[in-house]
């Protein structure tokens with residue numbers, strides 16, 4: 355990171371926990387000014403204070419990204435505070451684990467509101483600043499963004515939708531100097547699964563099937579940092595993720611059979 359890149363501004367949704375927080379720390383450690391955007395006011399404020407104690411310029415902003423009004427107000431507040439945004443990380447997300455037949459449509463709406471519309475609202479609100487600064491949009495997707503995933507129809511739909519939106523947007527705004535990078539982490543040790551929605555919208559107590567070794571949020575953040583420097587279009591993380599990526603393209607039917615077998619327990623009710 356050269357001195358010109360110091361003092362640049364990174365705004366991270368879902369920045370108070372897990373992958374988002376690790377991204378705030380990673381970029382903050384090389385001189386970025388950090389805007390933590392999160393629904394959890396206390397945690398966001400506490401984490402911003404932790405960053406400041408490390409010498410990082412940081413501020414927290416409370417926002418439910420599922421609300422367009424809140425996204426507009428929050429992004430404007432970030433721009434007022436830091437004079438602009440160089441990197442917007444659309445990272446806030448929730449997950450769902452339940453069979454399609456047992457999932458209420460309101461759960462799909464909730465997952466789309468946060469994972470898809472949250473990213474759309476924040477990007478819409480920040481786009482002028484990002485164009486002015488020839489910035490970068492980072493989108494935290496998942497392996498479920500390019501491959502099917504049993505028991506997570508809503509989550510997978512929201513992540514696939516992000517690829518449709520942001521890969522098309524990349525083509526639209528490339529000539530304005532703005533880059534878009536999609537990030538697909540593998541299973542990563544964070545709080546995401548502790549708040550997974552069940553089919554009725556309550557928090558799921560269904561045990562999660564894990565495939566491959568869990569990654570750390572710090573590894574993901576480091577890969578995002580390197581990816582932004584190299585202006586990568588797509589980051590597929592973990593060996594399982596890379597294998598999945600190629601298998602879904604080369605032999606989608608085979609992938610579907612392997613995946614359905616490995617995750618079959620997801621559809622068994624544990625009451």
Ligand SMILES: NC(=O)c1ccc[n+]([C@@H]2O[C@H](COP(=O)([O-])OP(=O)(O)OC[C@H]3O[C@@H](n4cnc5c(N)ncnc54)[C@H](OP(=O)(O)O)[C@@H]3O)[C@@H](O)[C@H]2O)c1
Pocket residue numbers: 367368369370371372373374391392393394417418419420445446447448449468494495496497538539540541542543544545546547549
């Ligand atoms: N962990 C994995 O295995 C994994 C794998 C692939 C992709 N991802 C993606 O990585 C991203 C980050 O997740 P994570 O694993 O780091 O989970 P996490 O630790 O739960 O962090 C997610 C953050 O987003 C916040 N958030 C949730 N809903 C929000 C809303 N409506 N408005 C604003 N903030 C909201 C959460 O706040 P609260 O604390 O208030 O809920 C939390 O701070 C997600 O997009 C997820 O889909 C994760």
